[in-house]
Amino acid sequence: MEKKKKKRLEGIWDVKHMFESSLIIFFIIGALATTAVYYVNSDEQETSPPPLVHNAVNYDSLDGCDLFSGKWVYDNNSYPLYQELQCPYIPGEFACEQHGRINSNYQQWRWQPHACNLPRFDAREVLERLRGKRVIFVGDSVNRNQWISMVCMLQTVIPIGLKKMQKVANASLFSFKAFVSGSTRLFYDLSVYTTITSLQQRYTYINTNIQEYDVSIDFYWAPLLVESNADHPAKHKRNERVVHVQSIENHAKNWVNADVLVFNSYLWWGTPTLKILYGSSEDAKESNIVSNHRGYRMVLKIWSNWLRTHINHTRTRSYFMSMTATHKRGADWGKEGNANCLNETEPIMKDGFWESGSDMKMMRILELSLNKLKAKGVNVQMMNITQLTQYRKDAHPSIHRLFYSALKAKQLSNPLNYADCTHWCLPGVPDIWNELLLTYILRGVK
Numbered sequence: 001m002e003k004k005k006k007k008r009l010e011g012i013w014d015v016k017h018m019f020e021s022s023l024i025i026f027f028i029i030g031a032l033a034t035t036a037v038y039y040v041n042s043d044e045q046e047t048s049p050p051p052l053v054h055n056a057v058n059y060d061s062l063d064g065c066d067l068f069s070g071k072w073v074y075d076n077n078s079y080p081l082y083q084e085l086q087c088p089y090i091p092g093e094f095a096c097e098q099h100g101r102i103n104s105n106y107q108q109w110r111w112q113p114h115a116c117n118l119p120r121f122d123a124r125e126v127l128e129r130l131r132g133k134r135v136i137f138v139g140d141s142v143n144r145n146q147w148i149s150m151v152c153m154l155q156t157v158i159p160i161g162l163k164k165m166q167k168v169a170n171a172s173l174f175s176f177k178a179f180v181s182g183s184t185r186l187f188y189d190l191s192v193y194t195t196i197t198s199l200q201q202r203y204t205y206i207n208t209n210i211q212e213y214d215v216s217i218d219f220y221w222a223p224l225l226v227e228s229n230a231d232h233p234a235k236h237k238r239n240e241r242v243v244h245v246q247s248i249e250n251h252a253k254n255w256v257n258a259d260v261l262v263f264n265s266y267l268w269w270g271t272p273t274l275k276i277l278y279g280s281s282e283d284a285k286e287s288n289i290v291s292n293h294r295g296y297r298m299v300l301k302i303w304s305n306w307l308r309t310h311i312n313h314t315r316t317r318s319y320f321m322s323m324t325a326t327h328k329r330g331a332d333w334g335k336e337g338n339a340n341c342l343n344e345t346e347p348i349m350k351d352g353f354w355e356s357g358s359d360m361k362m363m364r365i366l367e368l369s370l371n372k373l374k375a376k377g378v379n380v381q382m383m384n385i386t387q388l389t390q391y392r393k394d395a396h397p398s399i400h401r402l403f404y405s406a407l408k409a410k411q412l413s414n415p416l417n418y419a420d421c422t423h424w425c426l427p428g429v430p431d432i433w434n435e436l437l438l439t440y441i442l443r444g445v446k
C-alpha cells in the first residue's frame with residue numbers, strides 16, 4: 001500500500017513522464033469522445049442553438065433578469081470552457097475523464113435563463129476586470145469544487161510562470177495567484193494533483209514581458225462557517241458533529257482582506273441533530289444537542305453579526321451559494337431499486353424537478369438570515385443555484401473519481417454504494433455557477 005503510494009508520487013514528480021502519459025490519455029479520451037459524440041448525434045434531430053456571443057460590456061444589461069430561472073440546453077459550440085487535462089489544479093475527486101468516464105456530454109450543457117442571454121465567458125476580460133483583487137471562497141467541498149472551477153476557467157490564459165497555487169498558513173487556506181512579473185526567478189507552483197493536503201511541487205520559471213495580472217482566487221475550508229470538529233481540511237470524518245457555535249473569529253480573521261467573499265454551507269448540516277458548544281473553542285463550558293435547523297440558524301446569526309461588524313462593505317462584496325442537489329435517490333426521477341446518479345448521462349428535463357433529498361427548510365433559513373442582514377444595511381446576494389443543479393443528475397463523478405481510502409472488495413462489488421453524487425465533474429456544472437457569479441461581480445466593477 002505504502003509502496004504503491006510512493007510510486008504514484010514519483011510518477012507525479014516526473015513531469016516528463018506525466019506529460020507523455022497525459023498525451024496518451026488525451027488521445028484515448030479524444031478518440032472515445034469522438035465516438036461517443038458520433039453516436040449521440042446520429043439520433044439527435046434538433047440543431048444545436050447558436051453559440052453565445054462575446055458581449056463584454058453588457059453585464060449591466062442583465063439587471064432585472066432572473067438568471068436562476070431557466071433551462072439547460074445542449075451547446076457543444078460554447079462548452080466546455082476548458083479541457084480537464086489542461087488544468088493541472090483539478091484534484092482526483094473532480095477529474096472524471098482521468099478516472100474512466102467516457103461519456104463527456106455532461107460538459108456541454110449551457111444554462112439558458114428564460115429572460116436573457118448570458119455573455120460568453122472571456123477569461124482575459126475577467127482577469128482584466130479583477131486586476132488587483134482578491135476573491136475568497138469560504139465553505140465546504142462543494143465550494144472547493146467551485147473554487148477549482150474558477151481557477152481552471154481563468155488559468156488557461158495565464159502563462160506558466162505567472163501563476164501559482166499555494167497552501168497558506170495553517171492549512172485551511174489555499175491560494176491561486178496570477179501575479180505581476182518581477183525579475184526572472186525560480187519558485188514553486190503547487191499543483192493539486194492528488195489530495196489537497198499532499199500538494200505536489202513543480203518548478204516553474206517566471207517569464208517577463210508578458211501579460212500579467214495581479215489576482216488572487218483563494219479557498220478557505222470552513223464547512224460549518226464557525227469552528228467545529230470538521231475543520232481539518234482533509235481529516236474531518238466524524239460520526240458526531242460538534243459545533244463551536246460562538247467561535248468564528250479564528251476562521252473569519254482570514255477573510256477580512258477580500259474584495260469578494262463567496263460563502264456556502266449546507267452539506268455538513270445533513271445530520272438531524274448536532275452537538276453545540278458554547279463559549280470560546282478553547283474553553284467551552286456548556287453543551288447542548290440541537291436540531292440541524294436550529295444549529296444552522298444560530299450559526300448564520302453569528303456569521304451575520306461578524307460580517308456586519310468586521311467587513312468594509314464599500315470594498316467587499318459578499319455572496320452566498322445556495323444548496324446544491326445530491327442525486328442519491330433514483331426513484332426521484334423514476335428509476336427502480338436503489339439507483340442513484342451512477343451511469344446517468346442526461347439531465348432531467350422536467351421543468352421544476354425537485355429531488356426528495358434537498359432540504360427546502362435549510363434554504364428558507366438562509367433566505368431569512370440574508371433578509372435580516374439586508375434590513376441592517378448589509379447586502380449579501382444569494383446565488384440561487386439550487387434549482388439548476390436539480391436537473392443535473394448526469395454531472396456528478398459517481399465512481400469516476402479518486403477515492404482517498406482504499407475501497408474494499410465488498411464496496412467494489414456494489415458501485416452504487418460508493419458512487420459520489422454530491423460533487424461535480426470538472427469541467428461541468430460549477431463552471432456555470434461561476435459564470436453566474438461573475439455576472440454579479442463584474443456588474444459592479446467598472
Ligand SMILES: *[C@@H]1O[C@H](CO)[C@@H](O)[C@H](O)[C@H]1NC(C)=O
Pocket residue numbers: 068069070367384387
Ligand atoms: C430560486 O430559483 C428558483 C427557480 O427560478 C425559484 O423557483 C425559487 O423561488 C428561487 N428561490 C429564491 C429563494 O429566490
Ligand SMILES: *[C@@H]1O[C@H](CO)[C@@H](O)[C@H](O)[C@H]1NC(C)=O
Pocket residue numbers: 037041044046047048076077
Ligand atoms: C455538436 O453537436 C451537433 C448536434 O448535436 C453536431 O452536429 C456537431 O457535429 C457537434 N460538434 C462537435 C464539435 O462535436
Ligand SMILES: *[C@@H]1O[C@H](CO)[C@@H](O)[C@H](O)[C@H]1NC(C)=O
Pocket residue numbers: 169170
Ligand atoms: C497557526 O495556528 C497557530 C495555533 O492556532 C497560531 O498560533 C499561529 O499564529 C497560526 N499561524 C498563522 C500563520 O496563522
Ligand SMILES: *[C@@H]1O[C@H](CO)[C@@H](O)[C@H](O)[C@H]1NC(C)=O
Pocket residue numbers: 312313314315
Ligand atoms: C472602505 O473601503 C473603501 C473603498 O475601498 C475605502 O475608500 C474606505 O476608506 C474604507 N473604509 C474604512 C473605514 O476602512
Ligand SMILES: *[C@@H]1O[C@H](CO)[C@@H](O)[C@H](O)[C@H]1NC(C)=O
Pocket residue numbers: 339342343416
Ligand atoms: C452501470 O453501467 C455499467 C457498465 O455499462 C453496468 O455494468 C452496470 O450494471 C450499471 N450499473 C447500474 C446500477 O446501472
